[in-house]
Amino acid sequence: MAFAGETGTRLRTRIANWLKAPIWALQLATSAKSFLDNPILGSQRFNARGLHVARVRLAARLCAWRRRRLARKVRTDWREAFNRDGFVVIHDVLPPSEFAAMRSGILAYQGPAREMRQGDAITRRLAIDPAMLAAIPSVGALLARADLTALFHYVASFRTTPLHYIQTIVSHDGCNEADPQETLHADSFHSSLKAWLFLNPVAADEGPFTFVRGSHRFTPERLDWERRRSMADPRAIDRLSARGSPRVSPDDLAAMKLGEPEAFAVPGNTLVVADTLGFHARGAAARPGERVEIWSYARRNPFLPWLGADLLSLPGIAERRVNWLWGLRDRLEARIGQPWRPVGVRGALDGERGAG
Template sequence: MVTMIGKVLLGPLWLLQLATGAKSFLDNPLIGSRRLNRHGLHLGRTRLADAMSRWRRRRLARDVPPAWREAFDRDGFVVIPDIVPLDQFPALRDAILTYQGPAREMQQGDAITRRMAVDPVMLQAIPALRTLLERRDIVALLHYAASFRTTPLHYIQTIVAHAGSAGPDPQEVLHADSFHSSLKSWLFLNPVAADGGPFCYVPGSHRFTPERLAWEKRRSLADPRAIDRLSARGSPRVTSADLDAMKLPPAQAVAVPGNTLVVADMAGFHARGASVHAGERVEIWSYARRNPYLPWLGGDLLSLPGLAERRVGWLWAFRDRFEARIGQPWRPVGVRTPIDSQS
């Protein structure tokens, strides 16, 4: 419970957060204020973030292959098969799957997620991976989806289904990551079947239509202490009734062969589909989210070569150092390959 003195001291910080991507209705009483939101605070932040994202994307559009850009603009995601030349993909895949390096894991429900940082050591060991991540058409698409010229955080990610104790997996519930656009992408190294934990997305749900904005207004007026914790912290869960109210179709399961790249806007509603059988999904996973109100495209010093590929290690070390205050869900599990048996 924040004391009166604490509120006075934290007040300027809470106010400054309104000009950032801060999204928690629980942690910031201004963001979570039903009084302010009745007067349009959340809706105003959402509208402005959307307008800024669309403005930045217009300036980045010319570098993106038109077919990719059109699919992304229409659906909120784009699926690109055979992204790596067919004569090069087997060697790249084998090099990644047999690479040994420090790994971290997190369990949610009965699924374990393992991540290995794409860091300088990995890039030196697998030069083809660096070449892929620096490919101009891919970089242009990732910039467009992120709406910034920023280098994403890159990982080798493994999802192990039916790996332990049962329980609700929040990743299997349709949700948006935030009230503003951000990037996630997956380059699947193995085929992913419709019943094998596929990426699912509601086509067109990245657009802030009048119906989506009306839904955003309604959710901003809910008591954050009376709804599920993830929604209250700014990652809203949606039901089929919500989709109907927003005139959106059901989620589409993206079943794909290996060597397929999927790039998506995380303002749209998405989830990981259920996996009927035990198994694993391995991918090159990339993520980028910046302050949605910045008017410039670049300016991210941590995207500079020599720094960008070290950020994951720094992030993990920072969370380890301040685990007691901010938490650290990613526990180190030693040196692994992406396809080692889970711990």
């Protein structure tokens, strides 16, 4: 009877895999990146024949083509810095008096918040949604600035409106587990945008933005590293790498002829915009604390040839997407999970924490 049960289980698994195979195949033309969740992407046999590297090369070529068409609207110094380093650091984004007023409004604002724990850090987010934009108009004015919009489009390689949040990083929140964001990693196999406008100064020992200059480029050494990592058994490596956010070691950096990671201690009113295809991390924090920022994120299907046509970026829709996404994940939690837990109405610097 046990043998019959095992045979039946194997048969059901085989049938389920056959039914899923067309979906897995279609995902080859999307931003899907998990070697664990898609056995075609994670196939050592297919990757030995160049599947993963082919996706990387095609995504990079399309990204470069889109950026060439977006380049003329970006300030020359910002564009040159980004092309060289993979990020741009912009000090004094706003005049001091305007920044102080916006910062005060943000820190005084309270709204529906979500929190997620990773290791000994808690990330709290408040959506920059219609309610917040009505309460703090200067936030909307900043995010709509033509020069910043052009830069965001260039880094993202699409005319798309990022998701915007007020984000607080609570470090050393009474847990002994390591924060995985402190390990150097790339977010995916293709380019995407992340941006941080720091509302307070960030010291070198307070979890600063950390990046390996030039690591956003697919050099022959980087492509060889991508090929080698695609050949690993996804069940035998760390879960975050296997799911498409690869961790990188000092030996890997040396093999790719890259320099040491740099931590950026910055004053408040500093904006950092980066391509998180490059290797980056949150620097270690020496003590408990809270880092507050306007945080922006954009990632689209890297195989799209067009620049725009993003209906979710339309006014009236773009500023509502965060709450829609949270609500959708709440409804599908049993199937896809929901790491972002509602913690009620909070402020950016709210001492009570709800993520356990």
